[in-house]
Amino acid sequence: MTIARAPQQERSRLTRERLLSSCIDVLARDGWAAATVAAVAENAGVSRGAAQHHFPTREALITAALEQMFDELTTSASARPGGLPAPGPDRIRAVVERAVAIYTGTEFKAALQVWAAAASDPTLRELILPMEEKFARAAHRMTVLALDPTGEDERVHRLAQVTLDLARGLGLADTLSDDSARRALVVATWSDQLVEVLGDR
Amino acid sequence: MTIARAPQQERSRLTRERLLSSCIDVLARDGWAAATVAAVAENAGVSRGAAQHHFPTREALITAALEQMFDELTTSASARPGGLPAPGPDRIRAVVERAVAIYTGTEFKAALQVWAAAASDPTLRELILPMEEKFARAAHRMTVLALDPTGEDERVHRLAQVTLDLARGLGLADTLSDDSARRALVVATWSDQLVEVLGDR
Structure with a gap:
């Protein structure tokens, strides 16, 4: 019996994952009101x-999708510094680009729909605030440690905040029209600043 | 007749303005779907x-309110440098704070609802993109000229972009919860950077 049931459980798990991923896509593409169980x-x-x-309900679907969405944002924010270039200007540029990438993906566009809906929905706001805070902490920690493995330089902590707020602003600017050319210039300007301030780390 | 009609025209104009201002408030507070003619x-x-x-229609109300909203954003962005401190670090800090103020007011919170709705509504997107671009140009121009009255320093153009994208990101972070304490630190960090780079202007 166990052997026979395993593939069915696996199929069920895969269906659930497809629905969650579909919910994030529908939120990002069609907006909050459109993300019904039927449409997803x-x-x-x-x-x-x-x-x-x-x-069984839209609320159950949305709640599970938000958990998945913030988990994915947190996971991409927590990526180990392993894939980064050696310390120096190239590493600093890669850290800024990684931060910006978090805020220009599908998950961020879905999150924007959720934030807009939560502005007038206190229950939704209570639900997502802890997820949002966990994600923000992970993104900040990843950015700090990639720039300063000791994590002790207060200045790096503050510059990492600026980097992430800038990345969020660039993400928002990208939701209405393709902003990639302008964004590349802004990213380069801020990266040059960071290189100048932080030197060869 | 002209004399008798004037007060009525004035009342009618004031009613129209109250409705537009109310529409922006309802958008910012209750979200896109809530902004109906009846609720406003x-x-x-x-x-x-x-x-x-x-x-007569919701569309007419929303279109007029968006024009008013972006006009107000553009006007606050175009404020003459008159009210700013004399050139130097205090002026640079005031310029950053002015940029951040644009993105943390009611108009920005209303604009966020509109952007979220426009992500899945091509007609709305076509309507607001030119307004948004006009506002972005005015905000950039104001920031550049406040930092460099000649407007010719390319570096100032790029740093003004960074300032405004950062301000937009801070505005978005402020929509879910009061972010003012953290924001003050980020604003101070970026202002110090600008002071260091631009020196005594």
Whole structure:
């Protein structure tokens, strides 16, 4: 029995993941109001019955999708410095680009829809504030440690905040139109600043 | 007749302004979907009939409110450098604070709701993109000229972009919870950077 059930559980897990990922896509592309169980199921190519088996209500689906979304944002923010260039200007530039990448992906565009909805929905705000704070801490920690492995330089802590707030602003500017050319110049200007201040680390 | 009609025209103009200002408040506080003619009229203390006389459809109301909203953003962004301290570090700090103030007011919170709605609404996007671009140009121009009256220093142009993108990111961070304490540190860090780079101007 255990052997026979395993593939079905696996299929069920995969269906759930497809629905969550579809929910994030629908939020980012079509907005908060459009992310219903039916629309998310259709977008995922999953039957409405199967979707409702996993998520009986829109609230259950949205809550699970938000957890997944912030988990993914936190995971990409927590990437080990392993993939970065050796200490020096190239590493600083890579750290800034990594921060900006977090805020220009699908998860951020979905998160923006959720933030806009949460502005007038205290229950939703209570739900996402702890997730948002956990993600912000992870992003800050990753940025600090990539620039200063000791994590003890107060100046680096502050410059990492500036980097992430700038990245958030660039992410917002990218939601209406393709802002990549202008963004590249802003990223280069800020990276040059950081290189000048932090020197050869 | 002209004399008798003038006060009525004035009343009509004031009612229209109250409705537009109310629409921006409702957008910022209650979100995109909530900004109906009826809700905006009630919030303004204007009868529904009078509101519909000015704005027969939601689309007419929203379009006029967006024009007003971006006009106000553009006006606050275009403020003459007159009110700023004399050239030097204090002036640089005041310029950064002015930029951040633009993105932490009611108009920005309303604009955020509109941007979120426009992400999935091409018609709305076409409507607001030119307004948004006009505002962005005015904000950039004001920031550049306050830092460099000649407007010719390329480096100042780039640093003004960084300042405004950072301000936008800080504005977004302020929509979920009061972020003023953290924001003050980020503003101080970036202002110190600018003072160091630009020196005594």
